[in-house]
Amino acid sequence: MSENILKELCNRVLSLFKQTESKEENAKEVACNRLRVVLMQDRTNLTPELLQRMRRELVELLSKYVEMDKDALELNFDQEGDQMALMLSIPVIRAKDEAEIEEALKTEEVDNETEDEEDSDSEEEISEENFEEDEASEEEVNEEIIEKNDENLQEDEATEENK
Amino acid sequence: MTGRVIVITSGKGGVGKTTTNANIGTALARAGNKVVMIDTDLGLRNLDLLLGLENRIVYTIVDVVEERCKLKQALVKDKKNPNLCLLAAAQTRDKTAVTEEQLKEICDKLKKDFDFILVDCPAGIEQGFQNAVAGATEAIVVTTPEMSAVRDADRIIGLLEAKEEIKSYKLLLNRVRPNLIKSNDMMSVEDVVEILSAELIGIIPEDTGIITSTNKGEPIVNDEKSLAGTAYRNVAKRIMGEEVPFIDLEEATSVVAKVKKFFSNLIGKEK
Missing domain, CATH: 1.10.220 (Annexin V; domain 1)
Incomplete structure (x- = not known):
């Protein structure tokens, strides 16, 4: 019993530390990530709903031809100099015959x-x-x-x- | 002589457009260039205050446009530097008092007599911005490492890219706080540059000296010892085509550097 209580206490203390640590570490990362999403919307006029729809339709279309990991599909806008590119990355599980x-x-x-x-x-x-x-x-x-x-x-x- | 017309803009207010304008203008003039600054923030003029010229203004840009005076009569000479002039904004009128064509005409006239024409742009993306940009061929986008300022800078960059007359734009990152960046609480210079994918022309540290220099009406570039002043002088050099490395702010604001500076000040030798 006492061992369990000790363990739990230990875990709680540890998790407290982890939380505060990760919060401090993340302020900049959070800002960067939020900004990237917001700027993507600003630059393309695509709302999150529209992006979701685009994603869904792409999955529908492509899964006719290949079997892929639908949840791992990544859809991003990349800025390469002046050019904006739509980057689509999908892990293909297997080619369909x-x-x-x-x-x-x-x-x-x-x-x-x-x-x-x-x-x-x-x-x-x-x-x-x-x-x-x-x-x-x-x-x-x-x-x-x-x-x-x-x-x-x-x-x-x-x-x-x-x- | 054909001067370069550079508009200093930001989208968001309060990021230091006018401070940047006053300091870059003063630094360029100190380096021997003939410089004129145009305040296009009609109704909310402040460039005169930052230069300590508020009591010398007789005519404004609106008087020039409405032909109550000649262009040369409206140019106010700086107290210290005869190479530096200000064309002040009218405080009693709004943004519609001057049109894009009129501003372009004024810039074209000034090009003949000055090396640099710096246009101080009002905040926002409405007519005031369009006016300020009208006569310019280069732009400096001022931003700070804060989300809202970066977002607005991105908007402004988009608008500048759509303008044929603007041949180049550069990013000036203002109010950088190395200690916050070090602790990962603030976006770093690299983060902002990457997100906006724009070329950098200056990194200015947050400096309490800016407040006192504004209060005195004396641009901080006149203070040789100030870090922000040095950073602004470097921006002016880069505008003139010199290659100057960016100051390592983390190193420059470290405890060791401060102790060194303290002692060198004690001994009284210039760094």
Whole structure:
């Protein structure tokens, strides 16, 4: 019993020291880190919510092609001289094989079809989903672009088949 | 003669823009340059006080713009240094009394007669800032190692970068406290430079001498023994193109250095 009490007392005293120490050490670090976050927002007009959303969408997009450690994804803005760079670092756990990638793309198409049954063209819906919160006019423009891309793709496929 | 027009700005108020202006101007003039300082802080003028010239002002920049006097009549000569002049701001008017074009015109005229035109910019990023920057081709961004000052400096740097006329801007870190940096309680010079990724032109230590020198209306660069004064004189040298190493403030403010200074003062020999 007495041993336990002693141990606890010892730990408490130690933790007290640790706390005060780390506080003193951190004042400058805290300032630097807070400033970096604030300046990133000031420079890019990206709020924390938007950054979070960007992160989420990137994970969604990339995990179709590779299996990665989603929680370890790092998204930072780096200032290199006059140029600002978006640095994305994701630990890849494993490369997906062709079949898996195809399946991921297929299930996505199916998902989109079930989500929105009014439209038959599945490619269109991907764009709709991504720009859900944008204005209608922008959506239309995006759809148009993607439609055009589709046409090009189909043409390419056709020429390939001919060969 | 084509003088260089340098605007001294900061975004945040109270970081030492006007003090910097008075000291760099005085140091440049002491080094033999013809210098004119323009106070563009209309309605809140203070540069005259820091130079001890408040009783000599007859005409202001607004009088020049509204053609109540000639430009040369409005230039107030410094008490000690005939190379140094001040074009004072009007205390009774607001920022709209002078336009960007008018300030540019004044700077262009002064360029012919002076080596350096230092423009003291008001705090903020509104019209007062736009006016002050209008005639300048170089800028000194004053900041302190505090979060709010660094954030505002970042804003100002962004605005300066967008201005075609501003060919270069440099950072002046004011009110640096080596003992707080040593104990990790304050951002270091390196931290601020890295965060703002700007070139440094001066590191000025926090110095109680600044308060007394302001009270006397005598820029601290005139005090040969002052550390802040030396730091400001070094800034002036760097502006003139000389390569001067930055003072190691931690070493200069250490106990050993203070004891040395005490004894050298006792003996009476100049360091």
